[in-house]
Amino acid sequence: MTNARDPREIRRKCSRSIAGHHTQTLPQILHALADSVQPEETPDIYGQGKLINDFEAEVAQLLGKEAAVFMPSGTMCQQIALRIWTDRRHLPRVGFHPTAHLELHEFQAPQRLHGLQTVLIGSPYQLMTLKDLQAVKEPLGALLLELPQREIGGQLPTWEELIEIISWARERNIATHLDGARLWECKPYYQRDYAEIAGLFDTVYVSFYKSLGGISGAILAGPADVIEEARIWQRRQGGNLYQLYPYVLAARKGLAERLGHMEAYHEKAKAIAAALATFPQIEITPAVPQTHMMHVFIRGERGQLTEAALEVAEESGTWLFGAWPYADPRLSKVRALGW
Amino acid sequence: MTNARDPREIRRKCSRSIAGHHTQTLPQILHALADSVQPEETPDIYGQGKLINDFEAEVAQLLGKEAAVFMPSGTMCQQIALRIWTDRRHLPRVGFHPTAHLELHEFQAPQRLHGLQTVLIGSPYQLMTLKDLQAVKEPLGALLLELPQREIGGQLPTWEELIEIISWARERNIATHLDGARLWECKPYYQRDYAEIAGLFDTVYVSFYKSLGGISGAILAGPADVIEEARIWQRRQGGNLYQLYPYVLAARKGLAERLGHMEAYHEKAKAIAAALATFPQIEITPAVPQTHMMHVFIRGERGQLTEAALEVAEESGTWLFGAWPYADPRLSKVRALGW
Structure with missing residues (x-):
């Protein structure tokens, strides 16, 4: 030894x-991206261009949503979704699991950047249940669920449990957002299309650099007016980049090859x-x-x-x-x- | 016709x-990036790795600053710098030119995300002068200057005027931040090293996709403790990406070939x-x-x-x-x- x-x-x-994934060298990755470009494709500029907008439309359709916007990170997608939903309900309070990315990995960004109050729901060692939600005694503007729940080994509620949770929120006019960082991995368990799973939620975020093997980047999908507003917040957070094409090309390639x-x-x-x-x-x-x-x-x-x-x-x-x-x-x- | x-x-x-710059096709750009990779170089992970950290150190040295952090955008760099400086002075008020990027292109992000009050100083058609500053009757936590001033054709104050402005701020304990999106273009006029120009300011942001022809991306440079804190805010704003290497490689190439x-x-x-x-x-x-x-x-x-x-x-x-x-x-x- x-x-x-x-x-x-x-x-x-x-x-x-x-x-x-099997690791590739940087030149291997970049040459492969170059080879994936279609002859007529040109760089996006500040979120506009056929390459990026076509990919957004493709993912929106896959998720059964009206519209989608590509952003540099899921952190950005999720804060923005929660800000928009809570602004619309005049109620800056969001609920999520104690192991949510927003709680563990964002240095209190919901509080510090967006003035959101957070309510941790359920046990950090188990999935959130309807009972956990019924124990929440404060009104919420939005509820975030993560499918699968990464920090507890990728667990998933049954479809029936999921419906119960969503119904609980809908009855209270609480917006529902799906942290779908690993949503792609849920299909074998639920045996349902992505659009059906995402269809339970008002907005959904998906990632491209985990199971799909992209470089970085995420998409937020939802109603067209929400996505339009999200583009403004994306600019505010510094995520409306001059050019995002390396991430878009890698995401498109990963989706085509690995989904x-x-x-x-x-x-x-x-x-x-x-x-x-x-x-x-x-x-x-x-x-x-x-x-x-x-x-x-x-x-x-x-x-x-x-x-x-x-x-x-x-x-x-x-x-x-x-x-x-x-x-x-x-x-x-x-x-x-x-x- | x-x-x-x-x-x-x-x-x-x-x-x-x-x-x-002369336009290149996407495959040309990506193949060239691939060819610029050194054999031992591997992707950065969440802002860590030799490729990104060496480049940060190179730019920090070029700008005469202790430390630097690479971010996806200048929008992010500048909001973060202003937030840190105003937090430290317990005074959430910043002054800048009426054509500052923060005023024109960020949808009130300083106010909406960071709770900053803004003071527009001087005329939108001319450079900010010492007289303009003397007319400001409120205390400021930070002052942002843009060199050159893009929206008025890239104008620059004389070195003496610049010293006067900085001295005015220093005497009042106002932090100074340089919007150096096009700082690279200032050297012929001032005939001074970048470190000397940036040295007038507490923090400086530079961009890589304008004169240097990169893809996207920016660096914030300043004192080591400020840059460490900036990395936390970068995470909060959703800019601590899983991988930033396409932007870093293009920035490094642009700096080497075009500066x-x-x-x-x-x-x-x-x-x-x-x-x-x-x-x-x-x-x-x-x-x-x-x-x-x-x-x-x-x-x-x-x-x-x-x-x-x-x-x-x-x-x-x-x-x-x-x-x-x-x-x-x-x-x-x-x-x-x-x-």
Whole structure:
């Protein structure tokens, strides 16, 4: 066992990857993008142009929404959606799961930038339930749901539970927004079109650099008037970039090449989970993956596990983990098969 | 004269361009970016990585600042700088020229997102003067200056006037921020290093997709603690993207290939201005260009001028204007030789 191992170097030499996409070099990615350009296509300018607007229309249709706008990040899409919905209801209060991206990864942006009050609903270790919502005693302007719930291994409520939650919100005139960062992964579980899933919500955000393998970038889709207003907020937040085409080209390529693989990814994830389940040192959340994401908990010493994973990669040419293993208070937790 | 002309098609066939860079196709741009990657370079991840951090350090040094952070847009850089400075002074009020980008192009983002009050200083048709500042009767947390002042043809104050303005602010503990979207163009006029010009200010923003021909993207440079705080705000505004490398690669390429040409661009702009000045139908602002930007006012009917410019382009292979001619209340105004 040596400390001189360079994980990135080892990963580059692997021919297979259990978690995430096989890595490509920067020149490979950029040459492939160049080759994906149609002869007549020209750069977008401040959000306008056939390339970007056609892609927005394609995704709007896929999601069954009137309109869509491409933005640099999901952080931007979601803050903007929540701001618009709460402005319209004159009620700057939003509810979401305690592990929502807005709560964990945005440094209180809803509060600091948009003056929103936030209500955390339910347990950080479980999906939000109708009962959790019924316990909320303050009026809400908007409710955000994340499908699948990334921080608990990509769990999904049943379709019936989802309908109950949405109905609860609609009865109270609470706008509903879907954090669909990994929405693409939900189709095998629900066995419904994306438009049907997104159709439950007033607005939906989707990402292109996770399962679809893009570079960065996101789309917010919803009613045409909301999307028009979102473009103003996009400018305000500094996201109406002079040119977004590298992200758009990569997103389009990822959608065309990978969206059809979600069922196969899910089947593979379930097979891997079943194989891992035979080891008493390993726990998986959820026990049967509902998407192609799962959380893998391994009992053991972190440094040793890390070295062992690198050894496996070197010997078998198979890369094991998505994020690098990190310690859990209870177990060594490895986030695998997803982001 | 025919209406069937396609300006973009005509431009593509031109071999020379008086205003802006010669246009390249998307595949040309992307293949060239791919070829500019060094063998060991890998993508940045959420603002971290040798490629992006080395470039930030290079620009920080060029500007004589402790630290720098790459962001998707200047809109983001500037709001963040002003927010940080005014937070530190517990005084949410900023002053800038009536044609500042923050006033004209950001839909009141300083007010709507950051709760800033704005004070417009001076005339929209002239540079801000010390007298204009002395007329401000409210305390300010920060003062933003734009060098050169884009909306009035890229005008610049003298070095002495600049020192007076900065001294006025410093004496009042007002933070100073430089909108250096076109700072690269100022060196021929001041005959001083960028570090000396930027050194007058507490923070500076520079852009990479104007004279330097990048795709999009900007850098905010300043004291290390301010830049660290700016990274938090960048996350909040949705600009801490998963990957920014297409913009970083294009910015680095533009800086390496074009920064040394600013003197030549300026000489050419002065020669063109002198030639245009012989026509009584044409007025130029400023009469002698101080950067390689100028505003060209042509007396005439807009449609006819547009057609004439296209005819010139078709016949001579030389593209004339940067932005497409637009009508001025007084004259037909053409923004040429810059953005």
